[in-house]
Amino acid sequence: MNAPFPLHRHLNVESIKVGYPVGRHVQEIVHGLTFALARGEIGCLLGPSGCGKTTVLRAIAGFESLLGGRISLGGRELSRTGFTASPETRQVGVVFQDYALFPHLSVWDNIAFGLRKLTMAERKARVDKLLSLVGLGSHARLYPHELSGGQQQRVALARALAPRPDLLLLDEPFSNLDVDLRERLALEVRDILKELGTTAVLVTHDQHEAFAIADHIGVMQNGEIVQWDTAYNLYHKPGNRFVADFIGQGVFTPGIIDLPNQQVNIELGTLPLWQGVDVCDTDQKDAHQVDVLLRADDVIHDDGSPLQAEVVRKAFRGAEFLYTLRLPSGQMLLALVPSHHNHAIGEKIGIRLGADHVVTFPAEGQASGS
Incomplete structure (x- = not known):
């Protein structure tokens, strides 16, 4: 490539x-x-x-x-x-998944392990600097089993960085x-x-x-x-x-591109092309079917909206809920909603489109012209 x-x-x-x-x-x-x-x-x-x-x-x-x-x-x-x-x-230094610390050596000695060619004064200066950098200055004489997982990770990082x-x-x-x-x-x-x-x-x-x-x-x-x-x-x-599906949380919803009117029509409403819609297949723009990627933050909870969606699933995340919603057509959406809006499964809530940058792909099964 x-x-x-x-x-x-x-x-x-x-x-x-x-x-x-x-x-x-x-x-x-x-x-x-x-x-x-x-x-x-x-x-x-x-x-x-x-x-x-x-x-x-x-x-x-x-x-x-x-x-x-x-x-x-x-x-x-x-x-x-x-x-x-x-x-x-x-x-090349490596920090392994399991940290691979030496259990019989102290934190200080683990970090100093790869510095045998330095003088004792140089080793001490280097190890002490790294201990300070990773926030473990008071843990130098402890052993790996006496540390938390996060502290062990910091020791592994310091040991890998020690030889510069x-x-x-x-x-x-x-x-x-x-x-x-x-x-x-x-x-x-x-x-x-x-x-x-x-x-x-x-x-x-x-x-x-x-x-x-x-x-x-x-x-x-x-x-x-x-x-x-x-x-x-x-x-x-x-x-x-693949990238659209792997990164972030979102769903694909069907849409129609209407190039003469510079818009994309989906069940939630209309997205003007100038609003930042990226059409990934430029040969098929004129009034053709596309799949529009909608992220969870593209769907806004709005009690005043006439468009209603049913709460199918909910995941509490502290400051917010991640709701899985079903539109009247059966199309599923995701929405991030502040957690003081605690809606029950099966309840219908008002939503509206809040997307200012939407990505579209040719509808699945449609031949690509690129």
């Missing part, structure tokens, strides 16, 4: 192919994947289980060889077909933590990496983690990056139906 950005940045992953032997054949898991990061940028590979994201991370770390393509870091070639620099020579790696890889580092802690720690990790100017790649299936930590996110499907973009663009300008 062609890179949607210039290569020859700090980290360059160029058209890599990775696979595993299955009998006499090799099953390719990653198919010509490309991305690049400038020094100090944080990238994320986001996707469902089995899409190949961890395999890409292992290839960058040097744990997997390449069937094709090239990986370079800081101008130094790390991998190509027939050549794989050993992991210990790459200047050229690149840090984070393999689902928050998956063992509860949901509320994940996003908060992701933001803290981002602050730490930015303060140190560390280039990093995160692998996760959790879009909230990706949004919290990454400058650029590559949504992966079947061993390929289908869109490399900012969190904002992935949410508001998904490049295809």
